[in-house]
Amino acid sequence: MSAASINNVIGKRFIELLSVDSTNNYAMQQVQNSNADHGDAFFAFEQTAGRGQFNRQWLSAKGENIMLSVVLNTRELALNKQFLLNMACALSILDLFNKYTTEKIKIKWPNDIYCRDRKAAGILVENMIRGKNWQFAIAGFGININQTEFPAAAKRPVSLKQVTGETYNTVELAKEFCVMLNERMRWLYAGHDHEILNDYNRHLYSLNETENFKYGSVVFPAIIKGVNESGNIVLDSGIEKPYRSGEIEWLV
């Protein structure tokens, strides 16, 4: 990935794929074959093996939603900014929804987008690391847009259409989203870490509310105090303490 490519505008090169196993896999291959660079966006009308977090299937009806993977140059970023990149990605989805609805959109830690207590979008970031150098990231976005019927197995989903009643052109919307992501990434590149962190926390799902968490075999209630820049959720269960994702499970 060329150093100068960081000045590319995200989505300027926008590739539409009729059908692909997963947009993340496809984007990853393209980068590794030197066929893709920073800012390239891969949009799919159909994913045959779409992935959510760690191979959980991401179910999406044909052409109804945004399934998009974007190549991001991270060479100038320190490895400890990983979660900030994830925050920037989450905020750009918020930006998109906020343009079309006044409904409250929230970020459920660590990286799901919620509306009306239902999941509207998910993010899957894959990073390539050599030694301590962050080579690049593939940010994958699954955003529910026009889908109104979901398989029974889907866990409480919601789409933009279900909120606004409108039908959207998903390709145009994905291109708009790229511009928003571009803006949020500029913040990250410029070192506006605190602004990103504050914005993320301001829109945090259940902030200052009590939720149940599972730590080992113990279930306990705790007040969500925020998320720190390493991505740890800070909980108050008598004392305030940060927890890693994976270390605790949020019981919803």
Added chain:
Amino acid sequence: MDYKQIQELIKLVNKSNIGELSIEEKDFKILIKQKRDKVYQPEIQQFPVQAPLYVQPQAAALPQPVAAATAPAQQTATAPLKTDNLITIKSPMIGTFYKRPGPDKPNFVEVGDEIAPGKVVCIIEAMKLFNEIESEVSGKIAKILVEDASPVEFDQPLFLVEPA
């Protein structure tokens, strides 16, 4: 078994080329292990599985889950390895180590595999972000030091590589 007998046993094991000796009688059990020179162990022991940072203070109501079950397997490694000129691939972050891309997929690398710079050797998952770790070196995988799906600390050794 009394103290003196144990001392004798230790001496015996020391002089021998036995790697470890375990004796069990009724409710008594003893395990004596030989320490080897030039093994990577001390380095590993600096990075306990449970980082102190995340240990729940005792004042809190939460009991601490037992960490013993996830004690690093490498501490009981017995295979004699020429570690003198081996290169260690370390974890660049705190997270969970995965040696394969998915539950139904083959491992990224096996012991004996030739690797080159850019070859993906594992995934470290941290905060639901997936980090594919590429090798910086050329060589042959001599040992995989971490169990699949186990937690790893910053700088914890993951692989030993015989340089090409």
